[in-house]
Structures are given as C-alpha cells and as structure tokens.
Amino acid sequence: MPPRDRVSIFGDGNQKVVFMDEDDVATYTIKTVDDSRTLNKTLYLRPPKNIVTHNQLVEKWEKLTNQTLEKVHISAQDFLASIKGAHKPSFLGMDEKAIQAGLARIYHIYYEGCLMSFAIGNEGEEASKLYPEVQYTSVDEYLQRYL
Template sequence: MAKSKVLIVGGTGYIGRRLVWASLDQGHPTYVLPETGLDIEKLQTLLSFKRRGAHLIEGSFSDPRSLVEEVRQVDVIICAMSGVYFRSHNFLMQLKLIEAVKEAGNVKRFLPSEFGTNPARMGHAIEPGRVTFDEKMKVRKAIEEAKIPFTYISTSCFASYFVGSLSRLSSLTPPKDTVYLYGDGNIKAVFLDEDDIATYTIKTIDDPRTLNKTVYLRPPENILSQRQLVGMWEKLSGRTLEKRSISAEDFLASVKGMDYAQQVGMGHFYYVFYEGCLTNFEIGEDGEEASQLYPEVQYTRMDEYQKIYA
C-alpha cells in the first residue's frame, strides 16, 4: 500500500523537526510548511530536510487560498505548533488550517498540535495553566464539527527536559548534591525520548486502529516516579543525593510571583508531578497505547538515556 503524503506544520520546531525526520525515515512523501522569516537556523533546518527529499511548500497562514491549494497535495496533516505560553495563541492558528482542510475535502487524517496531557481530561485545571487545555479543546471541537478524521497524540515528559535534570526546574543536567522532590516523589509520570515520540506519531497516521482516537504514548518501562529517576541516577553515578521535599502548597505559592508564561508552564508541571495526570487513569475504548500497537519500536529506556549524562 502506498505511503500517505504527510504535511508537517511547525516542522522546524523542537518536536516538528523530529516528526519530519521520522516521516522521511518511514518512507512517507513529506511536505513542510516553511515559516522562517529571517531565522537562519530554521532556514538551514529546512534545507537539510530538502536534501533528504522533503518538499518545501509555499502556503501561508496569511493567505487562506494558498493553504487550500497546499492541503490538496497531501493526505495527512500533522501540526507541531508551539502553544500560547511560548507565542501568541499559536494553537488557535490551527483553526485557519482546519478551514482549509474543510474546503479541500481530501485529508484523511488530521493530527492537531497536542503532544502533552490529554486536554479532555483537564477540565478541572486552574488558571492560568488551563489556558492551553482550553485552546486545544477549541481546536478539537472545530475538527470534530467539521467531521475531519483525526488522531490525537497524548504524550509524556520530554526526556531531554525531565530525565537528565531528575525533573528539577533549575537545570537540564543532574544535580551534584541535592535534589528537590515534588511531594513524596512517588507520583508516576511518563518519560520518553523525543525521537521515540516522533516515531510513534508517524506510525499512527495510516493505522485504522488509531482513526478518531486518542493515542497515549505510555511505554510501561518508562512509567516512573521522580524518586525512581533519582534512584536510577544514584546507581549509575555512584553518588547519593540529599533529598528535600516541596509540598504542593509551597509549589503553588512559588508560582504566584512568576510572569504569565512561566505560570502556565508551571501549572502543567503541577498536574504531572503532584496529581499524576499522565498516569492516574485507565485508557478507555476511545484510546490506544502506542507501545502495545507498535511493539516493534525499540523505545529508549530511561536508565539507558541517563547514561549520556554520566
């Protein structure tokens, strides 16, 4: 069966560029919507895609007609646009793309920009952290009202941000002496190498089992608590760390003095490490788990991942 033609929006971003490489690696004709401005690094990234065989298209969010024409060239669209706390309401820019998809009428799968906690499970979230959940739900509502076939990707803590640092907020590398635990440090989260996130995502796009479902990226060996991450690092490094606890109340109090963007990000952090929002539920009939669907993917275990920091 022929591989679907894939358009990746936000392809020069942190997850987006990995999606482009994964799409090319899995043999899909791959299209990228370039929005570089005068950013030389983004331009160099796009040119590296082109050398690998990706197609750089000419559509633009500022020109709806051009978007429609470009959408008509592809079968699948994956968005990897950054959210409101990084840029101004980028999630809602997808509404323009949804309008183009409706008019084009040919897209067989749409994957909106999510790659985090399932927003449908976060109706209880407090401001300002809930703003991105609300925006993602507006995008979902538009997709479903337009009867566009979809797959929603609910992923995990990005390993490069959370594993080397032992989930500390002040660094991206392991501590030397002291580590702060969120609560008792025993709440389970999910940690995944970003390249594995991209690999699993591309696997879903031609799979009838994932049509109109949420796919959770929860490989069992990477469901770990912060305390387990710390223990793995202590075993690897041969160094015992002093452990201090931060209560939920103290954590939330510390957030109040931050700027808006930081408060949004810290709100998400709270739900992961104090409530366990990535793991505190069973996947129902409207969802699938990626490592069960694709056991052939040799995902990176976090004890192996930590070795790059040793």
C-alpha cells in the same frame, strides 16, 4: 543535566510519571499517520519501562553515578506559592502567563498524577502496545547519556 549534588523532589516523590525521549514521541506519532487503528483515537505514550516515580528516577541516577544526592522535598503548597512568583519576563523568552502555565502542568503531573490517574478506554490506544516493534529509549538508557 541531571543533578550531581542536590535534587528537588515534588511532594513525596511517589506519583507515577511517564518520561519519553522526544525522538520516540516523533516515531510513535509518525507511525499513526496511516494506521486505521488510530483513526479518531487518542494515542497515549506510556511505555512500561518509562513509568517511574520521581523517587525511582532519582534512585536510578544515584545508582548510575554511584552518588547519594541530597533530597529536598517541595510541598504542593510551596510549589503553588512559587507559581505566583514566577514572573521573570526574560525566562527563556516566555511571558508570565506561559511560565505559570508550564509550572501548572508540572503541578498536575507530579502532585495529581494526571498522566497515570486513568485507564485507557476505547477512545485511545497505548503506543508501545500498538507498535511493539519500536525500541523506545528507556529511562535507564536516557540517563546513560549524562555520564
């Protein structure tokens, strides 16, 4: 569930991030199976309506719920320190290495912008441009589910 009172924001919250519904990921993946345009290429999932900052995501949620959330910013240093302490053996049935790997991915996404810090070259295609007929779930539509 999205937060109702308080939200943690990674860094300054201004790093662009891509949010995708799992069903949309599956739809785009299946469309590539017999598509010669994707042969030996990487498919990037970056639909324009779903590229938002953490701050923009929180603003959208606040607007939908008509509430203002308390925002707690987590610095990169504090986040990295928390990774070292992430060793709860029963956390979702994951071992310490798996937990730390997942947290490391979050760090690269929210603090370094790894999902948006490069242009798509000839080695890849962007899914929403390649398949404009797919009506992907926007961030706004996704958040509506939790009202």
